[in-house]
Amino acid sequence: MIRSVVRGFGAALPKRVMTNKEMETKVDTSDEWIVQRTGIHQRYIAGEGETTASLGESAARAALARADLTPDDLDLIIVATSTPDNTFPATAVNIQNRLGMRHGAAFDMQAVCSGFVYAVATADAYIRGGLAKRALVIGAETFSRILDWSDRTTCVLFGDGAGAIILEAQEGSGTNADRGVLTAQLRSDGIHGDKLYVDGGPSTTGTVGHLRMEGREVFKHAVGMITDVIEAAFKATGTTADDVDWLVPHQANRRIIDGSAKKLGIPLDKVVVTVDVHGNTSAASIPLALDTAAADGRIKKGDLVMLEAMGGGFTWGSVLIRW
Numbered sequence: 001m002i003r004s005v006v007r008g009f010g011a012a013l014p015k016r017v018m019t020n021k022e023m024e025t026k027v028d029t030s031d032e033w034i035v036q037r038t039g040i041h042q043r044y045i046a047g048e049g050e051t052t053a054s055l056g057e058s059a060a061r062a063a064l065a066r067a068d069l070t071p072d073d074l075d076l077i078i079v080a081t082s083t084p085d086n087t088f089p090a091t092a093v094n095i096q097n098r099l100g101m102r103h104g105a106a107f108d109m110q111a112v113c114s115g116f117v118y119a120v121a122t123a124d125a126y127i128r129g130g131l132a133k134r135a136l137v138i139g140a141e142t143f144s145r146i147l148d149w150s151d152r153t154t155c156v157l158f159g160d161g162a163g164a165i166i167l168e169a170q171e172g173s174g175t176n177a178d179r180g181v182l183t184a185q186l187r188s189d190g191i192h193g194d195k196l197y198v199d200g201g202p203s204t205t206g207t208v209g210h211l212r213m214e215g216r217e218v219f220k221h222a223v224g225m226i227t228d229v230i231e232a233a234f235k236a237t238g239t240t241a242d243d244v245d246w247l248v249p250h251q252a253n254r255r256i257i258d259g260s261a262k263k264l265g266i267p268l269d270k271v272v273v274t275v276d277v278h279g280n281t282s283a284a285s286i287p288l289a290l291d292t293a294a295a296d297g298r299i300k301k302g303d304l305v306m307l308e309a310m311g312g313g314f315t316w317g318s319v320l321i322r323w
């Protein structure tokens with residue numbers, strides 16, 4: 001049985017850090033309010049010349065170097081993003097060009113904060129279906145560019161960055177002992193479209209628009225949706241919370257992360273948290289967290305790693321990987 005095995009990982013952050021103290025100079029907020037409600041202490045903000053594609057390219061190069069591969073070894077690039085450099089061509093094709101890759105296929109995937117989970121699930125389906133052998137999966141965002149910097153209820157929450165993994169087709173036995181993606185569970189429900197959205201677009205206003213969110217409404221649904229797809233992953237693989245070595249959640253809010261882990265019975269020392277330093281980087285948050293915990297030696301080869309995300313749409317999903 002073909003499995004999609006993680007061969008490399010990498011990440012990239014903008015140069016500029018914006019602390020909560022600096023945020024206090026922009027809107028009527030306080031470090032105390034932000035930390036207490038979200039767990040965020042700082043975020044990275046893209047500067048001149050830093051874009052979703054440039055950050056994605058840096059993350060991709062880091063993942064290729066770690067995997068000891070070159071762009072010639074890839075045949076698929078999927079970029080999860082809601083903040084592409086341009087409406088088209090796709091940021092994935094831009095990155096393909098930046099890497100000097102003249103073969104294979106590249107496309108973007110738009111599922112907001114669940115984008116990376118959707119992209120890993122898609123790459124896994126391509127690999128298991130024989131359409132690709134080695135896929136570069138990137139989550140890259142510059143949410144700072146779609147924020148309303150006068151709206152304190154949203155601008156304090158988000159940041160910029162990118163992360164990437166390389167998935168490679170390898171023969172497995174078909175059991176949970178295999179390395180690679182063991183299951184992916186994806187969901188969406190457009191009835192929630194007005195709770196977290198961008199108030200512009202090519203076909204409506206002809207503008208980029210700004211992020212709008214009913215924070216309490218998002219919060220209300222988050223824990224239930226996250227636990228639903230994680231329970232579904234357990235059911236699909238016959239695993240339980242006790243088997244999980246690391247939960248790597250989408251990094252939106254410390255209270256959502258802690259609430260989900262508690263409901264699932266996963267101890268907090270098995271949860272990777274980076275929202276304190278990265279803020280919410282949407283589709284980039286999971287690969288940034290993966291890079292952090294795999295680079296510092298917490299996530300090791302053979303560990304069972306649960307990814308989960310929930311975001312605009314709403315979309316939500318989980319992926320269970322043996323690292």
Ligand code: ACO
Nearest residue numbers: 029033037113152153156215216218219252253310311312
């Ligand atoms: N600084 C200071 N005060 C603020 C700020 C701020 N940045 N933002 C809002 N407030 C005020 C509000 O105006 C309100 O004041 P009022 O009581 O005088 O009206 C008060 O704080 C409470 O506001 P709430 O919105 O009720 O605060 P809440 O406790 O719900 O926290 C938050 C807000 C952090 C946004 C929370 O609702 C949340 O985390 N929601 C989930 C949002 C999220 O994670 N979204 C991303 C997930 S999907 C994705 O990643 C794209």
